[in-house]
Amino acid sequence: MTQTCASIFGSSHKxxxxxxxxxxxxxxxxxxxxxxxxxxxxxxAGDPPGMDYDDDNMFEGMFEGYLLERTMxxxxxxxxSAYGGETRATCTCNxxxxxxxxxxxxxxxxxxxxxxxxxxxxxxxxxxxxxxxxQEFYNNIxxxxxxxxxxxxxxxxxxxxxx
Numbered sequence: 386m387t388q389t390c391a392s393i394f395g396s397s398h399k400x401x402x403x404x405x406x407x408x409x410x411x412x413x414x415x416x417x418x419x420x421x422x423x424x425x426x427x428x429x430a431g432d433p434p435g436m437d438y439d440d441d442n443m444f445e446g447m448f449e450g451y452l453l454e455r456t457m458x459x460x461x462x463x464x465x466s467a468y469g470g471e472t473r474a475t476c477t478c479n480x481x482x483x484x485x486x487x488x489x490x491x492x493x494x495x496x497x498x499x500x501x502x503x504x505x506x507x508x509x510x511x512x513x514x515x516x517x518x519x520q521e522f523y524n525n526i527x528x529x530x531x532x533x534x535x536x537x538x539x540x541x542x543x544x545x546x547x548x
Contacts (some may be wrong), residue, residue, distance in 0.1 A: 417516070421522035426531075427452045427500055444538045447532075448493055448546075452503070453494035455545070457496045461488065490539075494526035 411417040426435025430446035437446040496518055505514055512519050533539045 409514050415515070419517055421518045422523055425501065426450075427504070428497065444533075444535060448497075448542060450500075452500045453493075453496055456503070457488070457492070460492070460496060460499075488543065490527055490530040490543070493525045493530060493542075493546065497526050498523050 405442070407529065412419055426438065427450045428447055429435045429438045430449040430451070431437035432451070434450050434452065436448075439445045501517075501522060502510065502514075502519065504516075507514055530539060530542065
C-alpha cells in the first residue's frame with residue numbers, strides 16, 4: 386500500500402505512513418481523483434519510485450524509473466531480461482517481430498501505460514479506470530516528450546533508451 390501511494394504521489398510529497406494510508410483510502414473512495422494529467426512517481430528514478438524527483442529540474446531522472454526500465458526490457462528484449470539475468474527466450478520477442486529496432490517516444494509512452502496498468506487494481510484491460518483515462522495518459526506522455534521545451538533533453542532521453 387505504501388509503495389502504491391509513493392508511486393502515485395512521489396517522494397517530493399513527504400508523507401507519514403498514516404498519511405499514505407489515508408491517501409490510499411481517499412483514492413479508493415473517490416475523494417482523490419487520480420487522472421491522466423498526473424505524472425506518477427514511477428516515471429522517475431529512485432527507491433522508492435520518484436525518490437530522485439527534483440522540483441527544480443523535473444526532467445532529471447524522468448523516464449528512468451525501475452518499473453519502466455523493467456517493462457521496456459520486457460518489451461524490447463525478452464521477459465527474462467527484464468530482471469537483469471540471462472535471457473531464456475525460446476522465441477523472438479514482440480519488438481523484433483514487429484520491426485521495432487529503436488525506442489521512440491511512442492514506445493516510452495506505451496511502456497508508461499503498461500506500468501500504470503500493472504500497478505492498478507484492474508485485472509482486465511479497459512481504456513477507463515475510474516477517473517483515469519489510459520488513452521489520455523498515453524497522449525500526455527507523447528506530448529510531453531515530443532513537445533518538450535528542452536530539445537536537448539528529448540535527444541538525450543531517446544539516445545539513452547537506444548544504447
